[in-house]
Every structure is written in C-alpha cells, then in structure tokens.
Amino acid sequence: MNRGISSETPLIEMSNGQKKFGLFQALTNIDLTINEGEIVTLLGPSGCGKTTLMRIIAGFEALSSGSLKIDGKDVAALPPEKRPVNMVFQRYALFPHLDVFDNVAYGLKVKGVAREERRSRVQAMLKTVQMESLAHRFIGELSGGQCQRVALARALVNGPRVLLLDEPLAALDLKIRQHMLAEMKRIQMETGATFVYVTHDQDEAMILSDRVVLIDRGRIVQVDKPQDMYFRPRTLFAAKFLGETNLFEGKAGASSDGQILLQTPDGPFDITAGAVPMGGAHTAVMSVRPEAMSFRRCASQDDHELEAEIDDVIFSGSRSFFHLVSRGGQKFRVQVQNLPGAELPGTGDMVHVCWRKDSAIILQP
C-alpha cells in the first residue's frame, strides 16, 4: 500500500473538533491528522458526518469549537478561496457555460496566471486525465466518466496541497468506477497531492486508501490501514461495515492461559485477538469472516471447529456462498473459492466447518 510518497509530515491537523447544526451534534471530538502525500478516506454510512468534516476542511462550514490547521497554520479565519485545498464535488459542479478547457483554466484565470503559462498548465493537466482531445467540448456534451476527469483536472491544475473528493464516483456505473479508481491512484502518484476521499463504499475505501478513517454518528471509530481495519476491527460497527462477517454471541471470560474464552450454544471458543476487557463474565461477540472458513476437519490445536447443516448454496461464478445453521442454532455464511472439478457439499448435508483461531476476533456488542 505504501507507495513511498507519503511522509510523516502532518498536513491537516484537527484537534477536538466539534460541529453543531442547531441542536444536532454533527461531529463530536474529532482528532485527526493527515500526512503529506497520503490517500485517506473518510468512510461511514450516509449521514455520519463525513461530508460535513470535508466541508469544514474546505472552508464551507466552520467548526463550532476545536482547531483546524493546514500546513501548520490555523485556517479558522480563512475563506474557501484562500485555503490551499481544492475540492471535487459529488455531482462535479462543472460550469455549464464554459467548455472543458475554460473549466480547467478557471482557477488559474481567477488567480491571474499569465495566458501562456495558463495554457500550458491546463494542457498538461488535460493530458494527465486523458481529456486533451475533448478540450473544446461543453460540459453538457460529456459522459459521466469524462465529467469526472474534468472535475479532477480542474481541481488539480491549481496544485493544491490537499485534494478533497466528495463521493466522486457515486454517480458512475460499476465498470467505470473501477477504472476511475485505478486512474485516481495513478493521478495521485503523478501529482503527489494529498487526497482526502469521502465515501460510503467500503470497497472504494479499501482499494484506494493508505489509511481509512471510519466514522459513525459523528465520531471517529477507528483509523487504520485497510488491511488492519478489515482483519482487526476494534468495534462491532467496524466489523460489520467493512466486508461481511459472521457473529457468534456468547459469554466471555478469561481462560487459564490468559486467553478469552467465549461460551456459546455451540460450545466454548478460545480467542487471543480482540478488544474486550478481561476479567468478569459478560456478553461478547466473536467475528469470523466467511472467507476464513472452510469445509474440513480440524488439523491442529490452532483451529476452531463447528458442525452445521447446509441450508442453501448460492453460486456466483468465481465463488460460492453457503448458508449454514449450526447445532446450536447459529446461522452463518461460508465463502468458498470455486475451482474446476472441485466437489462441494450440497443443501441438506451435515458438514464440519473449520477456521484458524487467529482469524477470529472478539468484540463488544
């Protein structure tokens, strides 16, 4: 993930940020540092405050309290036009009365960059986003993906320290979305700008980011690399929001060798990893990803095993999804990679399901 262009120099620093709209607390206790050259996604369900956070960085909203520094300077008093950030808007917000070239040139023109320099910088940027041939089209004559490229170029041509992207791919269909994700990574590498990317789509967040900032109801829940966020979620919300997972509920207690022992209707499971306070019995949840499970007898002490009946099988090309019910009545899903000629169990079969202990995480409900 680390492509060697991000450094440890903090570029955006928010501390104890609060935002209220009337009585509604949109953001609570936001402490966030974004380093130079990073791609950071603000991820969360709609209405969680991620767009508000981005609009505060851009300068369209002000913090109710707390401080925001960009490049070491407090920007509370700076209007949007004076901040070293540029934004790509959700519906692009391209100027319909200007053509592609003039849209991209807008920022430079407003800042009084000389005609010749303006021209060469715009042309170079149009080349980067592969839109040179359409420079004189009007915005109404472009497709969604092309609008996206123009919006990126219009923001990046100004050489911003930070590029803010507000769900930039939400309006595109799936194929173009995947292509644009790869394009955005390439463009970020070429320009070296810091990207702050708002999305509610966990796939986009994981594909694109160096770090993911997970937000729920106005609070930052977890900040981590995508792999760590996926494999080591610290809350039940994080486990459920990123990818799919199976949750086994039970009573947690400390076992003799310092591990956590979870008592479930399907028997005890001993778990090392997780964020649950030790000592005293209390309700807890074990999370196991469907792809971590497989149909086999356990081979070693490092595995968990469960007996279950197959309720349904869903074939989806490269993978199959099995819906199972355990002896203890627990419903869960197993994901299996399909290989030619492989024999898989069918509906109604009793099977042994096995997973490595270290792929199980224990969380507080």
Place this chain on the structure above:
Amino acid sequence: MLLKAVVYAVLAYLLIPLVVIVLFSFNAEQSFSFPINGYSFRWYALIFQDPQLGQALVKSLMIATATAIVTLVLGTAASLAWLRLGRFGRSVLEILCITPIALPGLFLGVSLLVLAAQLGVRLSMVTIVVSHVVLSVPMLMIAMRARLALFDRTLEEASRDLGASQIGTFRRITLPLIAPTLISCAILSFALSFDEFVVTSFVAGTETTLPMYIWSMMRRTVTPLINSISTLALLFSVMIMAIGFVVGRFKRASALSDRASS
C-alpha cells in the same frame, strides 16, 4: 385525432382575433364587415398625421424601458436572495411578491393613487413607472422561480473553492448563468408595461400613454385606425421577442467560435 383537433381549436381561439385585426388594418373602407372589398395603407398613413398619438407612443416606450430596467435590477437582487433562502424563506418571499398581482388592478390603482396623495407626490411619468414596477416584479418572480430552482449552488461553492472571491463568483459564474432568465424577464416586464391600462389610468395624472390614448379614441368613435396601431404594436412586440431570442443565439455562437480559434 381528438387531441390534435383540440390543440388546433385552442390555437385558433388564441390567434383569430389577431388575424382579424391585422386583416382589417389593411381594409380600404371604413366598415368592419366581410368580405373586405379592397386593401390600402390609408390607416397606416393616418397614424403619422396624428401628433398626439406619436407623443403617447414615445411616452409609453420611455415608461416601458424605465420599468424594464428597474424591474431587472430589483429582480436580480430578489433572485439572488431567493437562491440563498431556505424553503420557508422562499415561500414567504413568493407570497409577499405575488400578492400585488393577485389583487384586482382596480384596487391596486386606487391604493397607489391614495398612497401618492398621502405622500404628496405629484402624478407623473415617475408614478406610472413605480406602479408598473409594482405590477411587473411579481410577474418576474413567477417567471424566474421555475428556472432558478434548477440553479446549482454548488457551482458557486466550486468557484470559491477555485480561488474566486464572492464578487468574482457572481461576475463569472452566477450572472452569466442567470443572464438569459433575467433578459427574458426584462422583455416580459417591458411588454407588460407597454400595454398596461387599468393601474396607469389611476396614477397617470395629466400624462397620456399609448393604451390610454387608444382608449380615448375609441370613446369618440370606433375608427379602423385602431387596427393599424394595434398591428404595429403587435409587430413591435414580436420584434422585441425575436431580438431577445437572436441575441441569446448569437452570444452562444460567438462563444463557440472564440474557443475554436483560441
């Protein structure tokens, strides 16, 4: 089939009176009866022999121009405010603005006359323009509302984000985008003012506008001169609208060719 017939019937209903007037304006005889026995320009020639008519026309043109300009300035300000208001503020502003045309012109005329008397203002061209503005601003608000609802305010945010100040954003983004709406609204208020009669008759004092002059002519005798004047007025209105249309087209075409050459 039936739908088509209805459409033609409605069009005929709207256009036949106009056709009749235009036809009779070329009638060689004094009478208003079919069939027409001969064509001539005598009624058009008569227009130019009536100096009072010319004076009334010039006054109406001046008043309509002033009304259009004042309405345009007020309308631009009102539309900018409208764009920045929430749903509640928008409805309040709309109700306040639209009330004057919901009132019968008679009441509006009387109340403006009373107001002028209370304030001790002498009735003149100025009072006529003021009353026409009162009438045309609501029309403008109605015409503008639908089109401004489509205006995307994130365009203004994008402009600020790219480094333009508030004034720069208005000049480069907001104004060019709302200009076509404003121009067509100005033309509309010009047309409204040009043929306004009811309210004008209350606040005109000793002034005589074209509609008032025509009305006073009709009181004496129904002369075919009315037909030729109306036809010219119609031609004038159509021309104004055509100019508005052509200017819009021309601006876009020249913008396109500018870019092609740069």
